[in-house]
Amino acid sequence: MPETRPASSPAHAHAQGPVRGNDYEAHFQGALARLHGERRYRVFADIERIAGRFPIANWRRPDGATSEITVWCSNDYLGMGQHPEVVAALTDTARRCGVGAGGTRNIAGNNSPLVDLERELADLHGKEAGLVFTSGYVSNQAGISTIAKLIPDCLILSDAFNHNSMIEGVRHAGCEKRIFRHNDVAHLEELLIAAAGRNVLIAFESVYSMDGDVAPIGAICDLAEKYGAMTYLDEVHAVGLYGPRGGGMAERQGVMHRVDVIEGTLAKGFGCVGGYITGSAALCDAVRSFAPGFIFTTAIPPAIAAAARASVRYLKRSNGEREAHQRQAAATKRALEEAGLPVLATETHIVPVMVGDAELCKAAADHLLERHAIYIQPINYPTVPRGTERLRITPSPFHDDARIATLTAALVETWDTLDLPRAGTVFAQAAE
Numbered sequence: 001m002p003e004t005r006p007a008s009s010p011a012h013a014h015a016q017g018p019v020r021g022n023d024y025e026a027h028f029q030g031a032l033a034r035l036h037g038e039r040r041y042r043v044f045a046d047i048e049r050i051a052g053r054f055p056i057a058n059w060r061r062p063d064g065a066t067s068e069i070t071v072w073c074s075n076d077y078l079g080m081g082q083h084p085e086v087v088a089a090l091t092d093t094a095r096r097c098g099v100g101a102g103g104t105r106n107i108a109g110n111n112s113p114l115v116d117l118e119r120e121l122a123d124l125h126g127k128e129a130g131l132v133f134t135s136g137y138v139s140n141q142a143g144i145s146t147i148a149k150l151i152p153d154c155l156i157l158s159d160a161f162n163h164n165s166m167i168e169g170v171r172h173a174g175c176e177k178r179i180f181r182h183n184d185v186a187h188l189e190e191l192l193i194a195a196a197g198r199n200v201l202i203a204f205e206s207v208y209s210m211d212g213d214v215a216p217i218g219a220i221c222d223l224a225e226k227y228g229a230m231t232y233l234d235e236v237h238a239v240g241l242y243g244p245r246g247g248g249m250a251e252r253q254g255v256m257h258r259v260d261v262i263e264g265t266l267a268k269g270f271g272c273v274g275g276y277i278t279g280s281a282a283l284c285d286a287v288r289s290f291a292p293g294f295i296f297t298t299a300i301p302p303a304i305a306a307a308a309r310a311s312v313r314y315l316k317r318s319n320g321e322r323e324a325h326q327r328q329a330a331a332t333k334r335a336l337e338e339a340g341l342p343v344l345a346t347e348t349h350i351v352p353v354m355v356g357d358a359e360l361c362k363a364a365a366d367h368l369l370e371r372h373a374i375y376i377q378p379i380n381y382p383t384v385p386r387g388t389e390r391l392r393i394t395p396s397p398f399h400d401d402a403r404i405a406t407l408t409a410a411l412v413e414t415w416d417t418l419d420l421p422r423a424g425t426v427f428a429q430a431a432e
Helices: 010-016 024-037 084-097 112-125 136-150 164-173 185-194 217-227 281-290 302-317 320-338 358-372 401-418
Strands: 046-049 056-060 066-071 129-133 154-159 176-180 199-205 230-234 261-265 275-279 351-354 390-393
Touching: 046 066, 066 401, 084 302, 112 129, 112 261, 112 275, 112 302, 129 136, 129 281, 136 154, 136 164, 136 199, 136 230, 136 261, 136 275, 136 281, 154 164, 154 185, 164 199, 176 185, 185 217, 199 217, 217 230, 275 281, 320 351, 320 401, 358 390, 358 401
Parallel strands: 154 176, 154 199, 199 230, 230 261
Antiparallel strands: 046 056, 056 066, 129 275, 261 275, 351 390
């Protein structure tokens, strides 16, 4: 006679899942329902980039059919992710070294392409050393928190519009913090005066990615020098794009040497993946030695490091991509403004087209994708304050004048169809 088990046996419990008194699944479903109710649930399009054809990509529709679309919101700002020198560096190194890094650098050691990349980045920013992390998010979170923890009685002064990765870095530092109004050097000075005698770390960005505005880097450095503070500058939306060698806004403004720590990414202007900090040799060694976000995570693979180094080296010597990028960004702004669309004025390559409502913003993005084969991801709270929801457009050198004309016509049709607000509408700018 075959063996039978009662319904409550371990075998049955394993097949059906653990038996608990609480319905844990309901908590997750409830959280998602709240997002849906607030019109903040995010849907990601299934997109496959096509090497050599950027910004064209394949979109796999929910029904499984595939069609070509034009991407207008990529952070691969210069299209370096498909550059022949970058692709060749990656594939050649993968053939030579394999795919993975073999573990954390504390276990597997440094791979040579990664060492070369850190030297390249230090040279880019005129610093003694560089340290590469798995992402720009991790470099901010680990960099800020570790630096602040190693400084006795550190007070962090953080710009109100800083990215979530910087906010998390500040939070993990466990130090006292003060928030200064966005790009407000007068308010920053008030806080520095109040902090007299303390060690202070000023954390801010160069280009703010949602509004596209630029920090007064030189003025902040003036205050840091006057009051004996240390500066930490996030250049993720500027490296590769600004400055004679792509060193970012600090290089463009001629103040790079005055900033203590410059953080950047390899995933945007350089078209790869990873993040980094640059600074003094002692600072980078201290972060290497104490940051859990560096010590306990696998290093980026040699092939990725080689590709990133090739991109950095190329953009140090080539201005053509930067010039074309600025030209096409300006042309896009001009075309959209002339069409009466609500473009938020910026001095950078970021082109925000304001909607001001989360549901309508998603409806506009869906309409553009389904009707016009144009992909622009809607930007809603908490990435931007409520009431400032937008389509964030990022032209590249490969978005030519014909594509700009097509985009403009598609946006006008979308605005007409959905009866969206036109230019002249006032949108709140205050951060939440």
